[in-house]
Amino acid sequence: MVPAEPYTSARTDSLESHSYRITVDDGRESFYALSIEDATSEEAWLMSDTVVALDNVR
Template sequence: MTRTDADTADYPVSLSSRAYRITVDDGRETFDALEIRDERRPEAYLMSDTVRSLDAMR
């Protein structure tokens, strides 16, 4: 993981997200995944197989 000290207050960050349903073991098991990506920096993304809605976190 790389940390950057760039101040993002000077420019807006454009994020996109995509949801996936991933099936493994010849269809015997499935799980959901969420990807969040900074459109301007292809190397800046997060993918997680732990998906919770914001309402569930309150």
Template sequence: MDSARSNPSEPAGSLQSRGYHITVDDGRESFFALSIEDASSEDAWLMSDTVVALDGMR
């Protein structure tokens, strides 16, 4: 597995973000998820189910 490296001479990729409200168990359980993706790569993404609101992180 390659380690992630930052190259300051290369321009940053275009990041896209999406928020989801996911429901499971026939509606008995639900949670929020946040996805951040690099539009130029199918392998560069991050998904978190721990953040409900960014204001709550302060």
């Protein structure tokens, strides 16, 4: 694992979000995932499989 480096970009319009419903075990199980990505960097992203709706985040 590589230590995190500070993110110094002043741009805030480059963030993108995507939501996914992921099905596994031949359709027996499914879960939701949320991805937040910086469109200008392939190394800056966050993925969570614990959020069903943003209203549940506090």
